[in-house]
Amino acid sequence: MKNITPQEVAAHNKKDDLWIVIHGKVYDLTEFLPSHPGGQKIILKYAGQDATDAFDPIHPPDIISRYLSPDVCLGELDISHAGVMVKKESKADEQVRLAREKMPRLDEMYNVFDFESVAKTVLKPEAWAYYSSGADDEISMRENHNAFHRIWLRPRVMVNVKQLDLSTTMLGSNVSMPLYITGTALGKLGHPEGELVLTRAAAQKKIIQMIPTLASCSFDEIVDMARPEQPQWLQLYVNSDREVTKKFVQHAEHRGIKGLFVTVDAPQLGRREKDMRVKYSDDGPEEMDGQKDINRDEGAARYISTFIDPSLNWEDLAWLKSITTMPIMLKGIQTPEDAVLAARHGCSGIVISNHGGRQLDFAPSAIELLPEIMDALRAEGLDKNFEVYIDGGIRRGSDIFKAVALGAKGVGIGRPALFAMSTYGDEGVKKLIQLLQDELVMCMRLMGAPTINHITKDMVDIRNLKDHFVQSPVDYLGHHAYEQMLPRGRINKL
């Protein structure tokens, strides 16, 4: 392959003559530019430069060889040559570097929220916006965790809780606790190794990782990273081109995936305004614009998801069942009616989810829906051999306890895993899972539940669960007295 000097690449920096470098290879993208699904500006921004860092988070590694003619690859960047492309540190990069230098130690993370606070300071703005955003006013996103505050516990005492066992099964796989890492797109926005970090941590902590269709790493890279016998699930966005989906699903089955989770709550991607605003500010230099009518509605989310088929409906389940023997689960069920339909259509289970509050704002939280969905399934005799999971807002071991008490086989975490991964990598994700495990241990012990099977519905009080208008009262008097006992200066930290 031809060697090309950085100076040569840099000379091809115009719209009608545009080279860029990705992973050491030089590409001529002049012809491709107008058809880039993410718009022209982002490519123009890197004209004549190395675009690897911008490319990696939002493209699977094999995308160029899959979609572009081999002719666009002109050769390899000559790294022996003097003056190899020096990447200028952008202001955003500098801020991230400085913030990372000031990160607290991992052993200073005491709960799931701590990871989020650190992530906010060290993630690049576009990564923070994509990971943290919810739809519209982000009411459902906040409600997801708040709803857990409306469930109170009914602890049983005088139970032998010397030995605890948190293990359970999920779709037939043995796991260490009723928790899995759910599918979230674009892992490399937060960490250079992306989803592989989650794969390794899941293996070490013996929990399941759901691989997202829109992972930054390729599907095979993620499966290759798994240990032998490590169970993995696949989150599926059904493509408008059904042949593409068929090939993907059958490949996943061949690679040993243990469950197919079809996302059903995203026929159109929600409006995530934080994400949209950042796209707005991260566009290329104005002088290279030429696209005055650029669509400002496209954040990272919309840009990567244009292929999702909005015509997907109940009739498609027969087709899905005909192409795979993997258990089919519907992710994003939000009413008892649809839960019953899923069971009637032969699904193996559901995930009650509002997509982390990223789709329909004012969709209820999964934990609020769980009791009525379990009741509906039981009433129809459909609750046997049908596994119900929930995700959204799980941030404490007691949240897991409450979900299991109300009938969930397990719960998924999305953002917490992303934030732990983005801040402290493998060790961070392992610590996060350990914290949740320790909290669940404490909760089970104090609740008098030595095993998962001992966690029952009568251990939770859900009388307020439906009351959206009730806020927890604030104990101002107590707060005030407590503050006065602290030395000055620490008061603000309360």
Ligand SMILES: Cc1cc2nc3c(=O)[nH]c(=O)nc-3n(C[C@H](O)[C@H](O)[C@H](O)COP(=O)(O)O)c2cc1C
């Ligand atoms: C950054 C991000 C990306 C996500 N990507 C997907 C996706 O590609 N497919 C999907 O079905 N759900 C996706 N979700 C939703 C999650 O699977 C899950 O429902 C949600 O994150 C759970 O809420 P939590 O973040 O409060 O734990 C995503 C969520 C986040 C935060």
